[in-house]
Each structure stands twice: as structure tokens, then as C-alpha cells.
Amino acid sequence: MDGIVSSSTGIGPVGGIFRADDGSWILDFNKTINIMHPLQTKLWGIFVGLQIAWDNRFERLLIQSDNKEAINRLNGANASFDSYSLIRAIAK
Numbered sequence: 545m546d547g548i549v550s551s552s553t554g555i556g557p558v559g560g561i562f563r564a565d566d567g568s569w570i571l572d573f574n575k576t577i578n579i580m581h582p583l584q585t586k587l588w589g590i591f592v593g594l595q596i597a598w599d600n601r602f603e604r605l606l607i608q609s610d611n612k613e614a615i616n617r618l619n620g621a622n623a624s625f626d627s628y629s630l631i632r633a634i635a636k
Contacts, residue, residue: 558589562602571600586611587630590618594634 559574573596577588586609597605609615617626623635 556585556588558585558592560589560593560596562593562597562600571596583611583613584628584630586614587628587634590614591630591634 555576555578557574557576559572561572562570564570573592575588575592577585590607590609593607594605617623617628617631618634620626623631626632626635
């Protein structure tokens, strides 16, 4: 899952790809969102990806992100109580 944001427009696409254990393609997604902060864009990519995984009844996931803050906050003991509602939603 990934996302970027344009500093001039504030528009950021998020997207991701689902692969099988052997690396073969299952499906991909993309969505444009209006988010100004890079951390929120990364989190939205994870959140949308999780929704798609849920809809497709995927049971096991390995989520990869290049945003250390997002990973640390999501893996933290207090993710369910984080100040970002999006982190709380992902943790749930």
C-alpha cells in the first residue's frame, strides 16, 4: 500500500497491490483523496487496502509501508487509543 500527496494541490492518490504467497498478482486498487499530510495519505492507503481485503475475504495479510511513523504508531501498544482516528480505525 502506498500514497503520495502533491504539495501544490493537496491531492494525493493512494493505492496498493495484493499478491499471493508466491508473488503472483491477485488485484490492485487506487483512489484519489484530498489529504495534505503525508502520514495521513499513507494511513489512508492502508485503510482502503484493509477494506478491500475484508471485502474479498482475505484472511492473512502482510502490509508493507515505507513510512516509519505510520508503522510505529500502528504497531504501538496504544494504537487503539491513538490521537489519529484513522489509526484507531485501522487497529480495530
